[in-house]
Amino acid sequence: MWDYTDKVKEHFRNPRNVGSIEDPDGVGVVGSLACGDALKLMFKLDDQGRVADVKFQTFGCGSAIASSSALTEMIKGMTLEEAEKVTNQDIAAYLGGLPEQKMHCSVMGREALEAAIAHYRTGTQSNRELEGSVVCTCFGVTENEIERVIRENALTTVEQVTHYTKAGGGCGGCVADIQRILDQMGGTRPVAEPAPVVKPRRMTNVERIRLIEETLEREVRPKLRRDGGDVELIDVVGESVIVSLRGNCANCMVSQFTLRDVVQSKLREFVSPELVVIEEDAR
């Protein structure tokens, strides 16, 4: 059972302004029997250009009838310039709100009003299909209409677009198209928040020395030991790592090469790119 407000129920039970007008100034028709709801709205203006009389006929559910009734009450006495500012949200608000799945009833009201005003101004029944390509063929909803409803109601999901326009509620074939429209309208799809980046905490000196020693043990010593050499960590001062080469390395002709290209490069790779390796005796 729908959770209709008392005002919706009251307008459904006692709809205002049902019927038709002889020789109306404007007539707007939206919807069809196939769609499940339809609204025919007509008005007559007084000599000051205000809505003097307005009548409707609606085929549809309780909220469709209530929305139509509310719309006629709202625009009575308005100029067309005032009336065309009425949004579907205004209609829903007048009724104290509509269930979201029924918001398309309020959109139908706004569309019929626009069609009637256009009829008055141009003398022709507007053909909504010409205003943009049809996205939903089941309910005949155009891209322009979908974009407008998304914009005016700040919609973010396909499901909401379906509740407001019916688009996507039939065969479902246009759901991807509706999502594309939402995407194109920018930032309307909830963007996944990236996981917070944890700023690396500065290592303590003790941790740094431990890491240097681990790197030497894992990455450097096995290489040196294969050649009968070794390396000992003497001290760490700022970015300077003081080591002592032992065994064969100590006398090796290429010890400076060993220091720079093996020890220093591994420590820079695994600990910090600023490190400089210095041999103890060279201080």
Place this chain on the structure above:
Amino acid sequence: MRTVYLDNNATTMVAPEVIEAMHPFWGDLYGNASSMHSFGGQIATHIARAREQVAALLGADPAEIVFTSGGSESDNLAIKGTLEVLAGVKRHIITTRVEHPAVLGLVRHLSERGFLVTELPVESDGSLDLDLLERSITPETAIVSIMWANNETGVVFPIHRIAEIVKARGVVFHTDAVQAAGKVPINLAGVPVDLLSISGHKLHAPKGVGVLYVRKGTKLMPQVIGGHHEGNRRAGTENVPGIVGLGRAAELALRELPNEYRIAQLRDRLEAGIRESCPDVRVNGAERLPNTLNVSFEFVEGEAILLMLDDLGIAASSGSACASGSLQPSHVLRAMGVPFTFAHGSIRFSLSRYTVEDEIDFVLRHMPGIIKRLREISPFAKDGAFERTLGAGRD
């Protein structure tokens, strides 16, 4: 305000006799039937009695009755339990486009997971093409699931004939008899059904209890696993009050079956009265349950009719899009090809043995006024000044 309850295909009043039968099991008789002590053990005799009562309604053996939580669970157990037995061997399911969502939703879910599904169409009167059913069975077919009677229209399928066709091909046959049980005679001794679902709350028992009939020798993989209950076919400590209630309700239903003609008479009175007083109506479905009338009023919308009926205390339901919360009218009416002009204005009245003539007359007094009123608001009514498809309509 009086309530005229004509929505018995949705749920039914719990019979006073059923409430009385259940009563001790909410209080003093709270034991567990699995217990080794006699305080619990005595409960088993009450469950056994209920099993016999349900078996009697179905013309079955008590050992073939598995108590479940309701119709949806029974349907799930029947279909998934059979498919699991045949896993890796057969993966084709045959059903119809007009099944209850408990079956249709399940098989569509399975079709997205590697199973092949055939949804048989129906004719405009709601009937099935049995030749098409026969042609659709392949060596790959694991199970055929076809409802006994339709919940929306009341259309009854010839289950005896269907079961014979399916069994002649050696395929497992399941039928959702949730709407049929208690409304039409069911004798499974003579109808080769393998699996059959029942729901308690559709036949004057409470919600939350149902039955799956499992013919002896039918292999079925339990879907609720963890205990030896229900002959290792459905684990879980028994819903004793519900089971005892369903047993009593089955007994009452069997006793009342000969009086179904009285319900049919009331339904026919409602149908004739509406046809007489309301122009532009059509009745959906030909061969129907005795209690169901699905009638469509052209040019008006079902939810609006329901709201006006509700103001009078009359409870019915509608297959219109708006009433369902979806945007499409009932899948059953669409499968039958009911024109959109009628589908949106469909109303289902479903009676029970508690329905009285005075209630039908009350509805008949108010129905013409409601339809007239809504047609006056509708732009499509006969004297409406413009074409039905003017505006955005395209179908």
